[in-house]
Amino acid sequence: MFGQVLRAQWKYSRAAVAVFTVLCFAAPLATVYYRPGEVRTGGVPVSSWLLGAERVGAAIPVLALLLGVVFGLGAWAPDTAGRHVYALAMPVPRWHYVLLRFGAGAALTTFPVGSLVAGCLIAAAAVTLPEGVHAYPVQLGLRFGFAVLVCFALIFTLAIATRRAVLGVLGVLGGMVMADVLLGAAGQESVVTETMFRLLTTWPGPLSILIGRWALFDV
Amino acid sequence: MLAIETNDLTYRAGKDFELRELCLKVREGAIYGFLGPNGAGKTTTIRLLLGLQRANSGRISVLGHDVPRHVHRALAETGYVPERPHLYPYLTVGEAIRYHGAFWKGFDHGYAGELIEMFGMPEHQRLARLSKGEMGKLHMLLVLAQRPKLLVLDEPTDGLDPVVRRDVLTALLDFCSQGSTTVFISSHLVHELERICDWVGVLDRGRLVTELPMHSFKQGIKRLRVSRAPSLLGDTPFVLLLREQTPFDEIWVVRGWQAPMTQWFEGAGAELKEVVDLDLEEGFVEMLRASRSTSGL
Secondary structure, eight states, X not given: OHHHHHHHHHHHHHHHHHHHHHHHHHHHHHTTOSOXXXXXXXXXXXXXXXXHHHHHHTHHHHHHHHHHXXXXXXXXHHHHHTTTHHHHTSSXXXXXXXXXXXXXXXXXXXXXXXXXXXXXXXXXXXXXXXXXXXXXXXXXXXXXXXXXXXXXXXXXXXXXXXXXXXXXXXXXXXXXXXXXXXHHHTXXXXXXXXXXXXXXXXXXXXXXXGSSOOOSXXX | OEEEEEEEEEEEETTTEEEEEEOOEEETTOEEEEXXXXXXXXXXXXXXXXXXXXXXXXXXXXXXXXXXXXHHHHHTTEEEEOSSOOSOTTSBHXXXXXXXHHHOTTOXXXXXXXXXXXXXXOTTSBGGGOOHHHHHHHHHHHHHHTOOSEEEEESTTTTOOHHHHHHHHHHHHHHHHHSOOEEEEEESXXXXXXXXXXXXXXXXXXXXXXXXXXXXXXXXXXXXXXXXXXXXXXXXXXXXXXXXXXXXXXXXXXXXXXXXXXXXXXXXXXXXXXXXXXXXXXXXXXXXXXXXXXXXX
């Protein structure tokens, strides 16, 4: 059963899988755009080289987020298009069907995640690092994989939720922004949106994994 | 034993539509035609039976399983052809069959292969490129190969050309002749159901107007032309569905008519001038008119 769901999901998402697999492979290679040879000859200071590599590496969490969104929506999109009639007429409990879809979508993210790990390993092996600088390809790959899974799970949850639930979430977020705007207009310092953002992006907030340094090379 | 049973099933969708205290009883092995005009609530009833929607109140039992609590058990023995195609358009015919078959334990791949040949289906064609008729045949193929105990077909031939319609109905009847499958088939095409159904239920504006064997439905509804009829009738040996005044006499539409009942008119002081046999479609239309006039709709 899972094999068929995975096969169908692959057929639906294979273009996205291909695009993200290429991007994920290219991203770590781009972090060595700033050549370490120039560091060794004194042309570029180590700190500046690391900063450059880190800036390019900042694209990696963005990729993780995009991957989560595209694959999270894609895992449920075929059923949404059919207004869930086929899905609901299946002779399996609904939680089982949701798990099948989740599993199939999550399984497909292993292609881009794997290609990012491969890209990291190749990038790390391709350069002779300056003294005191280390490469962290496996750690970056694992972190990327976990970030993708978190984003995928969040978006998948929103995708399978009822319209009412989604509107409820959007309503809460909109209400917060509105509260900020109104408080700002009244001359009050508002921290509603800021607090919300902090809660989401600092541990144990679900998006905290996307924040911080995504460096393939570090001291 | 009943394959489908609903008790006082009520469902409301906004202000405009309501299914009211629906009590359906579909016997095992029956081919049950669920008739009704567009918007009567046929599709909604089917969606409730299969747990695709939740009723406001009432009980549903499908193949002995309580719906929606054990709906997946009922669905494991049920083949469902919806009103609109819902299969994944990016799959090929072969892939759609393998996908579908993975979910039903008793799916008969050999029979599916036979049906592919019988219907002349292009196995490597993507579903997005299938014609409406081919899609209708594929839906029927999938549910028949499940070898279900219950088939629920929501206007399965609607919009199909006569050749495809015949193919689909022939396959359905062939399958039914192999076992004791119960078929619940909704349609507004009265003549189509007349040929294949042995029971009929008529739904109008969310209300079950009648539910009876097809032969009773076909034979029992008559249009009578009556003169000098008393205004108060008292007990009648037939069911008077509709009574209309014309300039010279009255038109009655009755159910449960039998020839010896002509004597009743003599006793009542009325004169029966004509008894007109109604075909199924006319009977259906008259029944709806009668239902609407009595319910004040």
